[in-house]
Amino acid sequence: MRVVVLGAGFGGLELTTRLSDAFGDSVEVVLVDRSDAFVFGFSKLEVMFGRAVADSVRHPYRDLVKPGVRFLQTTVRSIDPVAKRVETDAETLDADILVVALGADLQPEATPGLVEGGHEFYTVDGAFALRDVLGSFEGGRVVVGVTSTPFKCPPAPSETALLMHDFLTERGLREQSEIALVMPLPVPIPPSPAASEALLAAFAERGIEWHPHTLVRGLDPARRVALFGDGEMPFDLFLGVPAHRPPAVVEAAGLTVDGWIPVDPHTLETSFPGVYAVGDVTSVGTPKAGVFAEGQAIVVADQIIDTVRGSSDAATYDGHGLCYLEFGHDQVAKVDVTFQSGQAPTGALEGPSRALVDDKADFGTTRIRRWFDRSWPSDTPA
Numbered sequence: 001m002r003v004v005v006l007g008a009g010f011g012g013l014e015l016t017t018r019l020s021d022a023f024g025d026s027v028e029v030v031l032v033d034r035s036d037a038f039v040f041g042f043s044k045l046e047v048m049f050g051r052a053v054a055d056s057v058r059h060p061y062r063d064l065v066k067p068g069v070r071f072l073q074t075t076v077r078s079i080d081p082v083a084k085r086v087e088t089d090a091e092t093l094d095a096d097i098l099v100v101a102l103g104a105d106l107q108p109e110a111t112p113g114l115v116e117g118g119h120e121f122y123t124v125d126g127a128f129a130l131r132d133v134l135g136s137f138e139g140g141r142v143v144v145g146v147t148s149t150p151f152k153c154p155p156a157p158s159e160t161a162l163l164m165h166d167f168l169t170e171r172g173l174r175e176q177s178e179i180a181l182v183m184p185l186p187v188p189i190p191p192s193p194a195a196s197e198a199l200l201a202a203f204a205e206r207g208i209e210w211h212p213h214t215l216v217r218g219l220d221p222a223r224r225v226a227l228f229g230d231g232e233m234p235f236d237l238f239l240g241v242p243a244h245r246p247p248a249v250v251e252a253a254g255l256t257v258d259g260w261i262p263v264d265p266h267t268l269e270t271s272f273p274g275v276y277a278v279g280d281v282t283s284v285g286t287p288k289a290g291v292f293a294e295g296q297a298i299v300v301a302d303q304i305i306d307t308v309r310g311s312s313d314a315a316t317y318d319g320h321g322l323c324y325l326e327f328g329h330d331q332v333a334k335v336d337v338t339f340q341s342g343q344a345p346t347g348a349l350e351g352p353s354r355a356l357v358d359d360k361a362d363f364g365t366t367r368i369r370r371w372f373d374r375s376w377p378s379d380t381p382a
Contacts, residue, residue: 001027001308004086004093006076007101008033008061010290011278011297013371015099018301020066027308029069030093032086035124036061036073038371040364041153041290042324044127045160049167050135054128056377063372076102079253081272096274097304100261101297102247103280104152104288110243111147117221118238121160122152130239139173140236143226145182145216148243152280152288155325155335157181157241158188158199162328164239165206180209180233182216182226191287191337192347195325202327216240244288250281258283266316268300276300284317286339291321319345324360327352332360 003019005012008031016031043057061071074090084095108120119133120126144161161181168174181203187196188210203210211233218227219240225232246259255261260283261270268276268284278300279293286292295317302314319339324332333351350356361377368376 001096002094003027003029003097003099003304004084004095005029005031005099005101006033006079006086007103007279007281008035008038008064008071009101009103009279009293011101011293012099013038013064013367014294015101015278015297015301016069017066017371018298019304020069022301022305023068023308025068027068030072030095031061031064031069032072032074032076032088032093033061034073034075039124041156042326042360042364044121044124045156045163045326048121048127048130048134049163050131052377054131059368059372059376063374065373076247076249079249079255081253081255081270081275084272084274097307098275099300100250100255100270100275100277100281101279101293102250104244105247106242107245108240108242110245111216111218111240113219113221113227114147114238114240114242117219117224118226118235118240120240120242122156122242126242133237134167137173137237139168139177141178141180141234142168142237142239143180143182143233143235144239145226146184146241147216148241149184149215150288151241151244154185154287154289155189155195155323157183158203159326160239161208162199162202162206163326165208166328178209179207180211180235182211182214182228182233184213184215186212189325189335189347191339191345192335192349194349195333195335195347198327198333198349198352199325206328244280246281265319266299267303267314268296268317269303276303284319286319286321287323287337289321289323291323292319295319295321322363324356324363325352330354330357332356334359 037058046052074088078087084098086093188199189195261277278296280288299317306314331352337347
């Protein structure tokens with residue numbers, strides 16, 4: 001039995017860990033990713049705002065040593081979901097079970113003027129590069145804007161606006177600066193009215209402008225303005241959420257419908273037998289966020305374990321996830337949300353509080369210990 005997992009994010013790491021725990025080296029698991037290291041989404045903001053250094057938040061896949069699991073750093077060139085065959089730059093992989101967890105591709109170049117006149121903070125390289133940009137920023141009008149839907153980690157733009165407030169305040173630049181948050185959503189976090197209310201109150205308290213129902217269509221770098229469908233907004237510093245697109249190799253494989261991979265909402269299996277998909281690359285109906293990819297991976301692992309053992313005890317997906325939300329002022333909140341097929345999503349809020357700062361840190365350390373068998377964070381200074 002060979003299981004090939006494409007993508008080593010939350011979904012791929014949790015899935016391969018569970019298969020290794022269940023089967024050891026009696027089942028061959030190949031984990032494929034073009035990157036050499038894993039980085040939490042929240043760690044990108046830590047580096048961006050100077051609270052951590054890049055090396056301290058990168059978790060090299062070379063440290064992933066688990067029975068039965070082989071990590072292959074390479075680029076996927078084609079996927080045949082019927083034959084369950086994957087062509088990569090390194091080798092051809094034939095699978096008995098194939099799991100696609102390649103996430104969403106981020107394309108700042110898809111928004112006119114973003115590359116030339118602004119910055120994006122969703123890719124690892126983009127967020128890490130902003131550390132130096134922010135370090136030399138002398139104040140002015142900061143616009144945090146979303147350029148397309150859907151986009152992963154819906155709380156991140158709000159977190160960025162709040163952390164920018166703290167960043168400018170600490171440097172004595174807040175009084176001479178403005179911060180505006182521009183989003184296409186009606187409220188910051190639609191599934192959780194309580195979280196949205198808390199964020200809107202925090203924006204008002206800190207003097208952060210809130211512009212809902214607004215999508216950034218492009219930037220005019222010469223005039224330093226963000227362009228909307230019916231207006232524009234000046235900026236000195238633009239921080240953008242770039243366009244999200246399904247990976248071209250997934251589209252070429254015929255796996256997508258209307259952009260993303262449809263799956264059985266209970267088992268995460270695609271229309272191709274023995275081919276599953278988890279995380280941001282799917283249209284399962286949950287937000288594109290790591291915790292949901294992790295929850296989906298747990299279900300797929302159970303499905304595979306049942307297949308190998310010939311049993312029928314696998315859990316089904318319940319659409320549940322926990323999301324931590326940075327409020328600045330050294331406070332963190334936790335949003336507990338559930339997305340079930342055919343029902344309106346529900347979400348509850350805990351915090352914000354200082355106590356949840358440690359809770360969020362524990363969330364990261366437990367997963368690095370589980371996936372990479374080592375402690376984290378290191379003692380590397382910011």
